[in-house]
Amino acid sequence: MKPDLFEAPDYYNLDDLLTEEHKLVRSAARDWVKRDISPIIEEAAQKAEFPKEIIKGLAEIGAFGPYIPEEYGGAGLDQISYGLIMQEIERGDSGVRSTASVQSSLVMYPIFKFGTEAQRKTYLPKLASGEFMGCFGLTEPDHGSNPGGMVTNFKDKGDHYLLNGAKMWISNAPFADIAVVWAKDESGRIHGLIVERGMEGFSTPTTHNKWSLRASATGELIFDNVKVPKENLLPNKSGLGAPLMCLDSARFGIAWGAIGAAMDCYDTALRYAKEREQFGKPIGSFQLQQKKLAEMITEITKAQLLAWRLGSLRNEGKATSAQISMAKRNNVEMALKIAREARQILGGMGITGEYSIMRHMMNLESVVTYEGTHDIHLLITGMDVTGLNAFK
Ligand code: TGC
Ligand code: FAD
Numbered sequence: 001m002k003p004d005l006f007e008a009p010d011y012y013n014l015d016d017l018l019t020e021e022h023k024l025v026r027s028a029a030r031d032w033v034k035r036d037i038s039p040i041i042e043e044a045a046q047k048a049e050f051p052k053e054i055i056k057g058l059a060e061i062g063a064f065g066p067y068i069p070e071e072y073g074g075a076g077l078d079q080i081s082y083g084l085i086m087q088e089i090e091r092g093d094s095g096v097r098s099t100a101s102v103q104s105s106l107v108m109y110p111i112f113k114f115g116t117e118a119q120r121k122t123y124l125p126k127l128a129s130g131e132f133m134g135c136f137g138l139t140e141p142d143h144g145s146n147p148g149g150m151v152t153n154f155k156d157k158g159d160h161y162l163l164n165g166a167k168m169w170i171s172n173a174p175f176a177d178i179a180v181v182w183a184k185d186e187s188g189r190i191h192g193l194i195v196e197r198g199m200e201g202f203s204t205p206t207t208h209n210k211w212s213l214r215a216s217a218t219g220e221l222i223f224d225n226v227k228v229p230k231e232n233l234l235p236n237k238s239g240l241g242a243p244l245m246c247l248d249s250a251r252f253g254i255a256w257g258a259i260g261a262a263m264d265c266y267d268t269a270l271r272y273a274k275e276r277e278q279f280g281k282p283i284g285s286f287q288l289q290q291k292k293l294a295e296m297i298t299e300i301t302k303a304q305l306l307a308w309r310l311g312s313l314r315n316e317g318k319a320t321s322a323q324i325s326m327a328k329r330n331n332v333e334m335a336l337k338i339a340r341e342a343r344q345i346l347g348g349m350g351i352t353g354e355y356s357i358m359r360h361m362m363n364l365e366s367v368v369t370y371e372g373t374h375d376i377h378l379l380i381t382g383m384d385v386t387g388l389n390a391f392k
Helices: 020-047 052-060 079-092 094-114 117-129 241-275 287-315 321-345 347-351 357-367 374-386
Strands: 134-137 153-156 160-171 178-184 190-196 218-229
Touching (some): 020 079, 020 094, 052 094, 079 241, 094 117, 094 134, 094 160, 094 178, 094 190, 094 241, 094 357, 134 160, 153 178, 160 178, 160 190, 178 218, 190 218, 190 241, 241 287, 241 321, 241 357, 287 321, 321 374, 347 357
Antiparallel strands (some): 153 160, 160 218, 178 190
């Protein structure tokens, strides 16, 4: 793969809206991606292997629990810092950002928000340091967009719960030490349970043959009469709203992360368009290529503004779930379109692993599907503006 020459576009001087802390956090993440991700990521994706050696670095840049309070091992940062970290990591690879998103928003967040003080103290510091890795089991083979229909369930057996069922498409599952699993009790109410690797009847088979997020490990979670200690139930919220609150936090991170992938594609295509000559001049001098690049920077700038404003709203505790859906949907689609256009600017070279664009493009096909598909987020916006529910 070519050396990482990335320069971040900032067409509307958005840096003026950031604090010194935001810039420091971003620069630590950016430097780490250049040093530790860019040189290894193409090979990891080609081999379809999650590069476990990056876990320590992710912890060091604060990617595990950026907004979790420091007393639990988190970085204690605000939402814009969290977003900037996700942006920089996904600039390197969406699969690496997935690992961080899951650990932070789908494992640490529910333990912090819905767990007991003992659960927080047991798990959060180890998750923040990367000593423990976690995964989040919501999706099932027959329930993806409609998680409320889940069939995974647990029964009260007096001194423990007995868990049965299966989850599918679970990021980090093959190597996770713990899983936050959503399952129904005997009355059909959804609860979160912490399931630990090694519990009898719990297995995590790997999902193979992915053409997307190849550097991220995906797997199933199988529960065959797993005895879960009662103290592993997250007691402070139940119902579908609990996992959906976690998704709000992860979707917010994705809205920022997708900008990183888009910026990388744009920056690569811009450099290539200025260097590559055809018909005796740089291809960047042709109007058709300029149209592509001008539209890319326009869309990136709009997405940056959307993400920044959403971050400010979240810092004030005012962002709605529907606003988060809009940003996730818009920014991922923006990134996917830019990846496709950028790939064309590179001609044949665009399909090779010499450049990051094709990898981003393939990764973004997962990003546009997980954490709520493109359609689902449109319907959430539709419901918000009309007051009419298309899901029921
Ligand atoms: P609905 O009846 O609308 O709602 C059920 C209850 O939840 C409440 N609620 C929310 N609460 C908090 N945050 C939100 N965003 C919420 N949205 C809804 C709602 O008020 C209600 O509460 P209550 O008290 O009345 O019970 O639910 P529904 O069954 O009609 O479904 C709505 C729908 C379709 C929007 C939702 O289920 C959905 O978002 N589906 C998409 C599923 C999804 O996003 N799955 C993601 C799985 S995890 C993943 O992909 C990780 S990838 C990670 C990576 O690698 O980065
Ligand atoms: P389906 O729900 O079957 O949808 C198929 C199609 O139908 C989509 O186009 C969808 O938009 C459309 N559709 C569905 N319902 C409607 C409707 N009401 N109106 C209009 N169109 C509709 N899940 C986890 O729990 N944890 C994870 O860590 C995780 N990681 C993932 C990693 C990867 C690489 C992938 C690909 C997925 C991951 N997922 C994870 C699962 C992901 O969240 C689901 O794939 C996603 O929610 C969609 O569910 P589905 O694949 O079952 O598609």
